[in-house]
Amino acid sequence: MDNQRNLILAVVLSAVLLFGWDFAMRTYYPEPEETPSNMAGREDTQAARADGDVAASGVGGDVSAEVEVDLASALASSERVTIDAPEIHGSINPVGARIDDIDLKTHRETVDESSDNVRMFSPAGTSAQHYAAFRWDGDGVSLPGPETVWSVTEGDQLTQETPVTLSWDNGAGLTFALRFEIDEHYMLTVTQAVRNAGASTVALRPFATVTRTSETASASTWNVHSGPIAATGEGVNFDWDYDEVLEEGPINFGSDTDWVGFTDIYWLSALIAQEGEATNGYVRSLGNNLFRSELLYDAVNVPAGETVSRTTRLFAGAKESGVLDEYQAQGVERFGLAIDWGWFRWIAWPMWQVLIFLFGLVGNFGLAIIGLTLIIRLILFPIAQKQFHSMAQMRAVQPKMKALQERYKDDKPELQQQMAKLYKDEKVNPLAGCLPIFIQIPIFFALYKVLLLAIEMRHQPFTYIEDLSARDPATILNLFGLLDFTPPGFLAIGILAVLLGFTMWLQFKLNPAAMDPMQQQIFMIMPWVLMFVMAPFAAGLLLYWISNNILTLAQQKYLYSRNPQLKAQMEKEREEKAREAERKKAEQAKG
Structure with a gap:
């Protein structure tokens, strides 16, 4: 009789484990309805705030009204500057000088060979919006903003061999330039330069941003982080998810931020600071499921007749271990740790190398x-x-x-x-x-x-x-x-x-x-x-x-x-x- 009672108890406990596990996983870690990447070729629309490029410290430009844009219309402009690199295809929008169109040539949405490439970046206002911009802040100075139309002054297509430069003259003695370069993988190098042809010194603060919607993000679970990510002198920070940023306000990673951005299970968009320059990293919510990571340099003085520049790298691609380690060897601190190996990294990493x-x-x-x-x-x-x-x-x-x-x-x-x-x-x-x-x-x-x-x-x-x-x-x-x-x-x-x-x-x-x-x-x-x-x-x-x-x-x-x-x-x-x-x-x- 005791054995029968014990058997029934064991069956009941097993059933509780089975159904309780399924309920907990579906409740707390639901599977996304779509592939957790920014879908290529999607034409559905969504009301969203456009690019305001407002920095967490309060600097920056205006915030545009809500818009509704489908992907095909957003990419239809003939003025866009094409990006064609070994592993990246896309374009730069001369309006706002945004990098807002990136497909990954070597990764597809599904196993079907005819499926579209994984889309990393999409223009502001589209359902999968995800883009980068490079700006300046200053008082009493006419500055380029999200609606500024930049001119192409060097190159007509961004490739591994041919850089592209966009420029804008504020009509008051300042000429702003953005020089874009790209390597064989997923790294873009953007040099922000400003030349002062005026008669007096001007104080400006360079900053860079990556903005994205959380609606196309991978699900964040107890053992897989999806959301904001940053590297500082203390290590790589995986502490914050989108909901926590929304609840607690702007997150300041400190003045020793090496890089900051957003991570999914397989994809990463990150801004990497110029070596030797003090930078503050922030992540904050813009509302309507929009979030922004920001890299702010210290303010600089641009003397009359001088040019000042800052160089920021933008990674927008797949978290391939070998590629990340390669960039780390080139000086990007802790970049290989953008993959969260967890507590057992000392076992996981060598195991991965063998695999x-x-x-x-x-x-x-x-x-x-x-x-x-x-x-x-x-x-x-x-x-x-x-x-x-x-x-x-x-x-x-x-x-x-x-x-x-x-x-x-x-x-x-x-x-x-x-x-x-x-x-x-x-x-x-x-x-x-x-x-x-x-x-x-x-x-x-x-x-x-x-x-x-x-x-x-x-x-x-x-x-x-x-x-x-x-x-x-x-x-x-x-x-x-x-x-x-x-x-x-x-x-x-x-x-x-x-x-x-x-x-x-x-x-x-x-x-x-x-x-x-x-x-x-x-x-x-x-x-x-x-x-x-x-x-x-x-x-x-x-x-x-x-x-x-x-x-x-x-x-x-x-x-x-x-x-x-x-x-x-x-x-x-x-x-x-x-x-x-x-x-x-x-x-x-x-x-």
Whole structure:
């Protein structure tokens, strides 16, 4: 009767875990309705505030009225300056000199080869607005603003070989110039210069901004940050999300800001300060789901007849680890940490390097994950051997342990002393068997973070799976798409989830059975609960876990063959447990 009650309790608790997990994930971390990037080719409209370029300190220009613009109309101007670089295509708007049109040539919205490129930047007022501007502030001076029409004075197309310069004369002795350059990846270099042809010194303050809507941002969760990001002397700041900025007002990252911007899971837009110049970084809300990151330089004096300039870099692209590390090597402080590897970065980063190496070697990300799993198991193999040796020792001293338990069953302190003496005399460490579990916990979480954040896994195929960064598409309940309905999230069980549950069940079956009936029932149910819990995760993570389970089974088989006494003892204990269960069942039947 007790066992039946315990089984029912275990089933109820498992159901609470299963449905509670699904409810919590859907409530607190809902999946976005669309791909979390600024969609290319979208023509829907949205009322939004236009570019006002108002800095957080109160400097800047006016704020325009609300507008409604569709993407095609916003990009229709023939006056735009084309951007054509190896990994970026887009244009610069001469009105306001905004960089507001960027597509990523090497990344698409979906796995379909005919799908549009991922759109990083879109003009002000469009539904996916996201753009950068470079301005000056000053008192009593006519300055270029968001509606200023700039003239092209150098170049007609921005490429890796040909820079472009825009200029504007305020008619009062000041000529402002913006020189744009671009590299082979996602970095633009913008030099703000002002020449004073007047008779007196003018005080100006250069600043740069990136403005975006939060409506096309990736969802921010407990383990993946999406929102404002900044690097200062204290490190990379992932503390703020959009809602917190809206509630608490402008966020000042301090006067030692190296770079500031916005991050999604895979994409980053960031302003990088000129080396050696003091800058303040801010992020603030403009209302209507618009947010702005700002990089403000100290005010400068521009003497008569002189030219003063500041150079700011703009990163607008994919968070590819190798590319970010390359920029960091070129002097962008902590740029590689724009990918939030988490607490286990010291494991995750080298693990990622191995994974990328294997990917380059075998040419398939799924095979690279399996290869990485094999390497991890080989590294941990000596520890597993020690675990099995410890298990064998514990089995060998069990008769003595039982004798001590019988002798001192009424004297717990003395029993503990005698047990400690037994462990010391027999050279047995009862905690040695737990070591591999503790070691694998950070490894699993580090790899989970790697596979979650790695843009290199995005849209990578493996067997029937088109995208290892997405969930398994082969849902069993709708016969793999043959039936025209989509199962609820917690019932959308794919092939990988079933394999995960099955291989984990086999592991539990192979483990020692020296546990009470309640534990046995829980361990028999747990694999199938985890099957439901893990089903929504990225297919790449499930592939790792399945590979790990299979390798663990092979390892257990091998180690049991090397420790026949342990296997024989386990079989004996199973038989004793079975006989004891039968005896209790017979007694209950008689009663």
